[in-house]
Amino acid sequence: MEFNKIISVNGKPGLYQVVSQSKNAIIVESLTDKKRLAINSTQNVSLLENIAIYTYEEDVPLLTIFQSMFEKTEGKEAISHKESGKKLAAFFAEILPNYDEERVYASNIKKVIQWYNLLVVSGMDFSKTEETTTVEDTEKE
CATH class of the missing domain: 2.30.30.730 (SH3 type barrels.)
Known part of the structure; x- marks a missing residue:
């Protein structure tokens, strides 16, 4: 996958x-x-691959967040996306401490955690997943 x-x-x-x-x-x-x-x-x-989360410095790609979650959970599922908003926000703050709380809503956090759990159950190994570089990215360097 x-x-x-x-x-x-x-x-x-x-x-x-x-x-x-x-x-x-x-x-x-x-x-x-x-x-x-x-x-x-x-x-x-x-x-x-094209989705990113707002932080106070720069937008962080979703893959980077998933990789952080994978390390924190040791490759297992994260907390359920059905937990309370406070629990979800606390968990997300551990993964991405500087996320922009005004622009990243509870529904966004819920969806990110739900997607992560779906991918882990489906067998995605984020320790081996890398961002794909496009021709444009390599030309800029």
Whole structure:
């Protein structure tokens, strides 16, 4: 499973892995039940690799947060996303102490923890996952 192929589909629960692409849609597989479906171009899709969390200094990529959570939990699931908002915020503050509390809402924290747990259950090993560098990134250096 590659992190750069994991997406969230607006209006659909869970996470999906991109399996294939066609002219008008992408074929995805649910990480929870392994069912495949076609997502057409009118649906909002977010690539997890492109998501970042606000901090007071700079935006932190979601992969970096997942890697910190993986180290803290020793590769196991984190606390449940159904815990109280205070517990979730306290856990998240341990992972990312300088997150912007005014711009990162409890619902965002809940979703990040839920996604992390889904990925761990699906067998994602964040200790071996690296950010993919694009051609643009290598040209800047």
